[in-house]
Amino acid sequence: MEVLCAFNPGASMVNGRRLMLLRVAERPIQEKGWISTAVMDAESGELRILRFQQGDPKLDASDPRAIIYDGVIYLTSISHLRVAVSEGRGAFQVASQSALTGSGAYETYGVEDARITRLDDTYYVNYTGVSENGVTTILSKTEDFQNFEKLGVMFGPDNKDVALFPEKIGGKYYTLHRPAPRHLGTLAIWLASSDDLLNWGRHQVVLKPRPGAWDCERIGAGASPIRTEEGWLELYHGVDFRTRYCSGAVLLDLEKPWKVIARSEQPFFTPETDYETGGFMPGVVFNNGLIQVDDDRLELYYGAADETTCMATASIRSILDSLK
Amino acid sequence: MEVLCAFNPGASMVNGRRLMLLRVAERPIQEKGWISTAVMDAESGELRILRFQQGDPKLDASDPRAIIYDGVIYLTSISHLRVAVSEGRGAFQVASQSALTGSGAYETYGVEDARITRLDDTYYVNYTGVSENGVTTILSKTEDFQNFEKLGVMFGPDNKDVALFPEKIGGKYYTLHRPAPRHLGTLAIWLASSDDLLNWGRHQVVLKPRPGAWDCERIGAGASPIRTEEGWLELYHGVDFRTRYCSGAVLLDLEKPWKVIARSEQPFFTPETDYETGGFMPGVVFNNGLIQVDDDRLELYYGAADETTCMATASIRSILDSLK
DSSP: OEEEEEEEEEEEEETTEEEEEEEEEEEOOOOTTEEEEEEEOTTTOOEEEEEEETTOTTEEOOSTTEEEETTEEEESSEEEEEEEEESTTSOEEEOSSOSBOOOSTTOTTEEEEEEEEEETTEEEEEEEEEETTEEEEEEEEESSSSSEEEEEEEEOSSEEEEEEOSSOBTTBEEEEEEEOBSSSOOBOEEEEEESSSSSBEEEEEEEOOOTTSTTSSEEEEOSOOEEETTEEEEEEEEEOTTOOEEEEEEEEOSSOTTSEEEEOSSOSBOOOSHHHHSSSSSSBEEEEEEEEOSSSEEEEEEEETTTEEEEEEEEHHHHHHHOO | OEEEEEEEEEEEEETTEEEEEEEEEEEOOOOTTEEEEEEEOTTTOOEEEEEEETTOTTEEOOSTTEEEETTEEEESSEEEEEEEEESTTSOEEEOSSOSBOOOSTTOTTEEEEEEEEEETTEEEEEEEEEETTEEEEEEEEESSSSSEEEEEEEEOSSEEEEEEOSSOBTTBEEEEEEEOBSSSOOBOEEEEEESSSSSBEEEEEEEOOOTTSTTSSEEEEOSOOEEETTEEEEEEEEEOTTOOEEEEEEEEOSSOTTSEEEEOSSOSBOOOSHHHHSSSSSSBEEEEEEEEOSSSEEEEEEEETTTEEEEEEEEHHHHHHHOO
16 A cells, blocks of 8 residues: 555644644555555455556546446545644654544545544544445544544434534534535535534534635535634635635634624635645645634644645634624 | 325324325416426515426426426425324325425425324424425424424435334434435435434444345335334335335344344335326335234325325235245
């Protein structure tokens, strides 16, 4: 296997150190004339290599992220989650082993795009589990980022971009989530509530794509919302008709988080550098890891072009001032 | 408005009488050269008529159930739920008014396909809420089938064919549901559990479509599972590659309802009569209303061709004997 990309990290301060959970995408070393990928066997837990001959009329390899063979969809890589830690402001040390690897029936195509939320002195890590059963969100918890307890599928397929609120509101847990309906409806951000983090209900739409805007095609939540005096600040991604991924913000009512107070007319963060406008998936900045270092300053850990992991800083005040 | 169809009833014995909750589909009386439909305004609660000129190049009216205009999907009719009651074994009297009508943001295209489950001396009615936000399942409860309390969206979009188990198992409520994922995965039957009927979690797949079989394209649960000595008997619908809807059965473990004991190799109920093989949607029998009249005998209230409401009887023993 070879590492294809390391991107879309979850992030958190853990015991005074910056910690990322990187999505590490691997694939078999490619042979000439063949396209190959790997899936995890749900029963044995072993990797299984799948090989497809280039030029096979049943093969559609036009999307760099997917292989479609005879109508069946596979991914071109399989991801696991790996810890990287930075002492102070120094470089990140990437662990030599996986922290969280796909297992069971809902993760045969891998685990992706972690979000880390500290709640009640426990770190909850939710991530995307991909398999032939669909794209689901799975909740896990950990104390040390070495041992994870998988708590089951939070939302059935397709659902991703799940961002837990970092505290209870009115006695209930809340989360943002992003169903992807097949027949009707847009790729919008929904809100759900829970008494125990495991069972979720009272689903409602909070934010929809806007026709003609930078976020016209689809939107999805990033990391956990940030509490500010003016409301919950959520940094989300929006995708336009050219599949360009940018970051914008929405401000939600502190007590009634289904109420939108303000929203970015324009993105505050767009693909600009060559590693953002080019690469594996050109034109993508995707942020699901956020560390608040003081009252105003945010560090955004983000994936560029579904390939590399980058960091940017932002001012909460200036983002709030930009909202309408 | 005119009634187009009355079909896909939920059913239950209520105070010793047979009761159906019919799906009544209405549309504006059609004018020559135009196709029109109606949607409920989420704010005002008033019906709004939409008119499309036949032959407009932006109009796609090829599916009898849907109108697609400029990429936006509408339904050709709007449904409400209406009570019909039979004294003894006599004819059903259909109420003159709606029992449950679409309201709010998740029911603007109407409410469809009720399932009735008696739990803790309350009748729970779950139904499909259709709107521009997607196809969701909404839970309501009633004591008298006149006043309904809507309890919110159980499952975000797309999700329908929700069948609650009629009693707790191991201290938890269970339900079957059918997500319709956009990107990956099949139209399969999932199981979820709950402590309170409102919040659901621990989602897992229990039954998938089978390539090449009568249920190859999609499957979905019917009415609530029936307790038998051998397991939970669920009558479900399966759809083949010609969009033919038939009924089959699956037997689930009494204590571990995620375990499949047996399943129909062939459907026990198929479209045969002219009102099943012809009509609004030819080739459809769809059962979501079931009344168990004694230890062995079932009455299946079902929709034929998405148009009419019919009744068939079946023997639990003979269905169980047909499973493999």
